[in-house]
Amino acid sequence: MNNHAIPIITIDGPSASGKGTVAYLAAQKLGFHYLDSGALYRLVALRALQDNIDASDEMQLAEIAGKINFSFENSLVWLDGQNVDSAIRAESCGEFASRIAHFPALRAALLQRQRDFCRLPGLVTDGRDMGSVVFPDAALKIYLTASVEERANRRYKQLKEKGINASMPNLLQMLRERDQRDSDRALSPLKQHIDAQLLDTSSLSIDEAVKQVLDSYAAAELHARARTNPVK
């Protein structure tokens, strides 16, 4: 379970909002560990696609989630010792991940594996349910978003930089469908929870978004300290 002595910042939000970029940079600045929880769902999706597992086979998917042998090293994602970073970043893999992410047994199998990333001196993590389910005691919870047009634009540029062809109308449609699927599921849906601070980055640069997270964290820390050591 979460340990109050270990500070955690959770950054949840929709696809291509910049969660991963902002969470990673905030973790670097603070010297904290970083967990990209979406990568775990993508790893399960990739292995299922490789093994021809049906998207409706909850038990097999949960078994994969409990067993897959992965690591995050040198800013890359490894599966059974193979670099699968590009493979899991494909839109098709993200889409499959979103289609299987509603299964309770799959989410349960990933729960402790995600919590195991919580280590001193702290953790910054991004996903859909980091603040609501996986780390409910986080020191700071952010709901990071941007307009769907801006997100499609960001994803388009990101894919282009990697030499991957994409069309804006297709990306817009895929993002809308993924948002809807991730928000409509019964278990751990994508939504801004009451205790999460909204950070709309539609007109913010990456540096400005990171600064806002760090400022909010400093304020949350001050507040927590004042509560534990009230001035007499």
Ligand SMILES: Nc1ncnc2c1ncn2[C@@H]1O[C@H](COP(=O)(O)OP(=O)(O)O)[C@@H](O)[C@H]1O
């Ligand atoms: N505030 C921002 N302004 C402009 N581009 C951004 C911003 N935040 C992120 N990006 C870019 O958008 C793309 C998607 O970001 P990413 O972190 O992969 O999103 P997510 O993890 O939410 O899917 C990346 O190329 C990233 O550099």
Ligand SMILES: Nc1ccn([C@H]2C[C@H](O)[C@@H](COP(=O)(O)OP(=O)(O)O)O2)c(=O)n1
């Ligand atoms: N904590 C999480 C993280 C991801 N998921 C699911 C739902 C998402 O559409 C997919 C892929 O997530 P990921 O964060 O990698 O996707 P984006 O980078 O935001 O496009 O996995 C989830 O259900 N819960």
